[in-house]
Amino acid sequence: MNLPMRMKPTLSRRSLLAQTAWRAGPLAVAASAPLSLTSAAPQEPILHHPPRAKRVIFLFMHGGPSHVDTFDFKPELARRDGQKLPFDLPPQISAVPTLMNGPWTFSRHGQSGLWASDLVPNIAKHMDSLCVIRSMHTRGQSHGQAVGMVNTGSDNLLRPSVGAWISLALGNSASSMGMPSHVAISPATAHGGPRNYGAAFLPARHQATVIGQNGRFGDGKIAYLDGADGEQFALVNQLNRVHASRVGGGRDLDGAIEAVELANAMRSRAPDVMRLDDESDATKRQYGIGSKSTDSYGRGCLLARRLAEAGVRFISVSSGQVWDQHGNLKDGHTKNALATDQPIAALITDLKQRGLWDDTLLLWGGEFGRTPVVQGKNGRDHNPQGFTMLLGGGAVRGGTAYGETDEFGYHAVADRVHMHDLHATMLHILGIDHKRLTYRYAGRDFRLTDVHGQVVKPILA
Numbered sequence: 215m216n217l218p219m220r221m222k223p224t225l226s227r228r229s230l231l232a233q234t235a236w237r238a239g240p241l242a243v244a245a246s247a248p249l250s251l252t253s254a255a256p257q258e259p260i261l262h263h264p265p266r267a268k269r270v271i272f273l274f275m276h277g278g279p280s281h282v283d284t285f286d287f288k289p290e291l292a293r294r295d296g297q298k299l300p301f302d303l304p305p306q307i308s309a310v311p312t313l314m315n316g317p318w319t320f321s322r323h324g325q326s327g328l329w330a331s332d333l334v335p336n337i338a339k340h341m342d343s344l345c346v347i348r349s350m351h352t353r354g355q356s357h358g359q360a361v362g363m364v365n366t367g368s369d370n371l372l373r374p375s376v377g378a379w380i381s382l383a384l385g386n387s388a389s390s391m392g393m394p395s396h397v398a399i400s401p402a403t404a405h406g407g408p409r410n411y412g413a414a415f416l417p418a419r420h421q422a423t424v425i426g427q428n429g430r431f432g433d434g435k436i437a438y439l440d441g442a443d444g445e446q447f448a449l450v451n452q453l454n455r456v457h458a459s460r461v462g463g464g465r466d467l468d469g470a471i472e473a474v475e476l477a478n479a480m481r482s483r484a485p486d487v488m489r490l491d492d493e494s495d496a497t498k499r500q501y502g503i504g505s506k507s508t509d510s511y512g513r514g515c516l517l518a519r520r521l522a523e524a525g526v527r528f529i530s531v532s533s534g535q536v537w538d539q540h541g542n543l544k545d546g547h548t549k550n551a552l553a554t555d556q557p558i559a560a561l562i563t564d565l566k567q568r569g570l571w572d573d574t575l576l577l578w579g580g581e582f583g584r585t586p587v588v589q590g591k592n593g594r595d596h597n598p599q600g601f602t603m604l605l606g607g608g609a610v611r612g613g614t615a616y617g618e619t620d621e622f623g624y625h626a627v628a629d630r631v632h633m634h635d636l637h638a639t640m641l642h643i644l645g646i647d648h649k650r651l652t653y654r655y656a657g658r659d660f661r662l663t664d665v666h667g668q669v670v671k672p673i674l675a
Contacts, residue, residue, distance in 0.1 A: 257385025265645030266609035266674070267575040270380060271518050272530040273558055275550075276361070276402055276429070277537030280584035280594055281602035282623040283316035283547060286348050287329035290621040291315050291586050299587050299622065304599055306355045309589035313622060317544045326613030333551045336559035337578075337604075342613040343562065343571075345605045345673050349617020349626035352582060352598045352633040357405045357535070360581035360598055363633045365410035367662045374414040374653075376637060377528035379662045381420040382653065383646050390525025392483030394476060397521055398422035399514045399531045400429050405581075411530065415655040418469030419476055422530070425488075429534015431513040434488060439480060447478035487524045490516055501560040507549075512557040519564050522574060537580055541593035562606065572608030575643050579603030586622040600626035603636065609643040611675050631670055638667035643674070 259265075282288055295315035303311055318331040324342035337344075354360035359369035366373040374382075377396040386395050398411040401424060411422035426432040451474045458467045486492075490503070490513060501516045502508025514531040521529050533554055539546035558578065565571040583601025584594035600619040606612065617629035638648040641662065648667050652659040 257387075259385065259387075259645070260383040260651065261645040262647035262650055263642075263645055266573075266643045267607055268384075268573045268644075269522055269526065270377075270528050270575045270577065270640060270644070271522060271561070272376075272528070273515075273554075273561075273576070273578045274364075274530055274532045275537050275554070275578065275580040276405075276532050277357070277535045277539075277550075278360075278580040278582045278584060278596060278601070279537045279550070280316065280539075280543070280547060281348070281597075281600075281619075282584070282586050283318055283331055283543075284334055285328075285330055285346050285602045285604065286583075286619060286623050287320040287331075288586065288619075288621065288623045291623060294622075299624075301624075303587070304355075304624075307585065307595055309585050309587045309595040312588050313586055314588035314592075314594070324613060328613060328615060333547060334555045336555045337562075340559060340562045340606070343566075343606055344612055345610040346615045347603050347605065347617055347631050347636075347670075347673065348600075348615055348619055349628060349630045350579070350583075350601045350603050350633070350636070351626045351630055354582070354598055355596055357538070357581060357596070360596070361402075361405040361410060364579075364581045365406070366414075367634060367637055367664065372409055372414050373660070374416045374420070374662070375409070375411050375422070376640070376662065377411060377422055377530065378413040378416050378420040379651060380528045380641070380644065380646075382416055383641075383651055384527045384644065387525055390527075392479040393487060393521070393524050393526055394419075394423040394480065395527040396420060396422045397526050397529050398424050399517060399529065400426040400431055400510070400534065401530065401532050402428055402535055404428075404535055413469075415465075415660070416653060417465065417472060419472040422528075423480075425517070426510075426514070429510065429532055429536060431510045431517075434490065434513060434517065436480070436484060436488075439477065439484065442477075442481065444478060444481070447474055447481075450474050451478075483524075487520055488517060490520075497564070500563070502556045507552045508554075508556050511554050512560070515557040515561040516564075519561055519568070519570070522565070522570055523568065539584070539593050540595060541590045543584075543593050565607075571606075574607045575609055575640065576606035577603065577640070578606075583623075586624055597624065600624055605673065609675055610673050614673065616670065616673050629672075632666065634663045634666035635668050635670055638663050639670045639673070642669045 292315045299311040318333045320331045323338045328341040330338035352363045353369045363369045381395040413421035454471045501512035503512045518529045536550045582598040585597045589595040641648045648663045652661045
């Protein structure tokens, strides 16, 4: 969300309004109205059936973590390490067809006995609370295509993000007034950048409020919110309304007015929600805050919990494009897991302790997985043909695995789940029928899943 920049002090708001009225003529009569803003009223959610969750936290592992080195154990890959892949490579793969077993050891965890490697020891402690979908597949051999698919449901067209669709359907409740319904923490500027958390043709208020960028939490502040006062927001909104009265309004102007109203409301509440210093030292240590490797993602995960408590509907926490190991797999994945594993496990524990787990949908994963064959000397190429995503929260069956890849982890072969199916399931968990959540634009009804998608009911609790 782009908030208004600070006005120059040399012009008063009254003088600006007077100038605006003189230029606009009779249609500027609204400029003389009282300069006040009210935050948007609570929205009645668009629900098609009873919801199983109220919010989504998406832990986006940008770049594509290797499923065969994390949660999809393939004994045959270990046994045939160094041998030739017994089938042809998919098109556009630059790897050689030589199988490569990873350097990490798999073991079973919890009462469920689900597999996880020692690359992610802290998440592994929560396997009884997680559902592992091992049969994901998507469109897009390149990052740009696949990142678009996971975040917007389209690999090549400008479409509203998942968070924007959820914001459209659920909006703000009475308990979340003064907060946006959609927040993106540390999103990437590459591979689509703002389109991955934008609203496209939906009203502008549904795009994400952004904190940090490229996997870096930064100062944890919302740009332009500090230092602004109510009169500045009132002036900007008044000018918008004058302009709307002159040109007849419209989707873009209405969206700008609503965005400014939300920004004004955020001035009073958002700073308190985002103040991580209010947390105890023990909580900060639990998330890895203060440790060099985990500080940034730990802050993102802790803020995600605070935003969830404040009623935000969709929260994404991006790792930055760090999981893209075409070479040096061991060092790269080790560094990335070290940065994210502890904070994610802490978030799971914290959500449970605070009573948020049962009505939260937690999602972990990247835009695709990695190949079981070697690229270069010791890397893995992109693999959209088969990969893994984790789901957690009270809405899903914890301690279960769904679907399978082939014996090497290359192709999803059983109970295949397309990205459209994942989105349909996500909306279903929130009480939304993905076929009925539509928005008319340019003469047709659009939806997140286009004309695709099936709810994966076996994973539901």
